[in-house]
Amino acid sequence: MKELKVELKNNPYKIIIEENLLENNLCKYIKEVYNNKKIFIITDDCVEKLYLNKVMNKLKNDFELDYVVIPHGEESKSIEQYIYVCQELIKKDIRRNNLLIALGGGVIGDLCGFVASSLYRGLPYIGIPTSLLSQMDSSIGGKTGIDFYGRKNILGAFKQPKLVLIDPKTHDTLDKREFNNGMGELIKHGVIGNKKLLDLLKDKPKISEEIIYESLKVKKRVVEIDEFDTGERMTLNFGHTFGHIIELKFGYKHGEAVAVGMLMALRMGMDLNITPKECYDAVYDILKKYDLPLDYYDYKEYLHDTIFDKKNLAGTVNFILIPKLGECMIYKLSEDDLKEKF
Numbered sequence: 001m002k003e004l005k006v007e008l009k010n011n012p013y014k015i016i017i018e019e020n021l022l023e024n025n026l027c028k029y030i031k032e033v034y035n036n037k038k039i040f041i042i043t044d045d046c047v048e049k050l051y052l053n054k055v056m057n058k059l060k061n062d063f064e065l066d067y068v069v070i071p072h073g074e075e076s077k078s079i080e081q082y083i084y085v086c087q088e089l090i091k092k093d094i095r096r097n098n099l100l101i102a103l104g105g106g107v108i109g110d111l112c113g114f115v116a117s118s119l120y121r122g123l124p125y126i127g128i129p130t131s132l133l134s135q136m137d138s139s140i141g142g143k144t145g146i147d148f149y150g151r152k153n154i155l156g157a158f159k160q161p162k163l164v165l166i167d168p169k170t171h172d173t174l175d176k177r178e179f180n181n182g183m184g185e186l187i188k189h190g191v192i193g194n195k196k197l198l199d200l201l202k203d204k205p206k207i208s209e210e211i212i213y214e215s216l217k218v219k220k221r222v223v224e225i226d227e228f229d230t231g232e233r234m235t236l237n238f239g240h241t242f243g244h245i246i247e248l249k250f251g252y253k254h255g256e257a258v259a260v261g262m263l264m265a266l267r268m269g270m271d272l273n274i275t276p277k278e279c280y281d282a283v284y285d286i287l288k289k290y291d292l293p294l295d296y297y298d299y300k301e302y303l304h305d306t307i308f309d310k311k312n313l314a315g316t317v318n319f320i321l322i323p324k325l326g327e328c329m330i331y332k333l334s335e336d337d338l339k340e341k342f
């Protein structure tokens with residue numbers, strides 16, 4: 001078992017990483033943070049088949065349980081599913097001191113967290129992320145929300161969970177591509193903030209409690225400094241500025257696009273004499289080991305799009321670059337710099 005404490009002034013919480021947690025200590029950990037009876041589990045129709053009964057069986061002797069199931073997939077991060085979940089919970093007579101559990105991947109975590117932030121002006125919730133991607137990213141840090149009016153995460157709130165429970169055994173039910181999707185974010189944490197994690201990954205071990213712990217240490221540290229995303233948290237966007245463009249244009253999964261985007265940002269750093277070549281080579285090797293895409297795109301062709309994005313009113317983009325493995329820096333690039341330097 002590995003444990004991290006996210007030290008936020010008003011909302012401190014633990015992240016527990018434990019192999020077979022869902023089989024063994026699930027109930028014990030929930031009881032440590034919740035002493036009422038009623039729990040509502042929010043999940044999707046895929047995760048329902050894999051884990052809902054298992055979780056309910058483990059909790060049924062100690063809690064009164066009910067659940068709401070929504071369709072799986074990104075389309076469910078919608079106002080319609082938000083309304084559906086709230087309606088179901090109200091029909092089922094949810095009270096303001098009841099607990100929600102988000103059992104599933106990123107969509108479930110974001111939607112359930114947003115319901116938890118708004119129903120009764122706020123309910124407690126626990127995250128049980130079941131995909132590697134959600135374990136590495138969205139389940140930590142309290143960003144919740146839904147997509148609306150064609151905009152990602154445009155309706156949302158910062159709402160920290162009471163507890164996050166990660167069982168690495170859930171990786172066994174992810175297909176290879178979905179697993180890789182999480183690996184992109186896991187490796188990113190090593191590159192921006194934890195050289196030890198990259199060393200641990202060198203021999204391509206199974207993703208253990210220790211590896212998840214070392215990766216989440218980086219996100220935890222950043223969230224503690226910048227809970228509401230006003231500065232430091234942008235370092236978590238390493239690989240994302242280019243990655244987002246590539247993801248939309250070529251249909252990569254998010255973590256795959258982050259892998260390709262990291263390589264592009266590393267090459268940009270090399271051209272600016274910020275990133276040493278060995279650093280690029282080391283990241284390339286690790287991405288290769290974990291079968292992440294290594295496709296080459298010329299970052300210069302996409303720089304213009306990032307700066308002239310119509311949402312970018314300031315005309316400056318913050319790139320996250322890597323001066324050294326396990327360290328990152330913010331590099332501001334304006335319209336004028338673009339003409340001068342590239």
Ligand code: GLY
Pocket residue numbers: 137138140141143229233236237
């Ligand atoms: N996914 C980046 C963040 O949590 O800020």
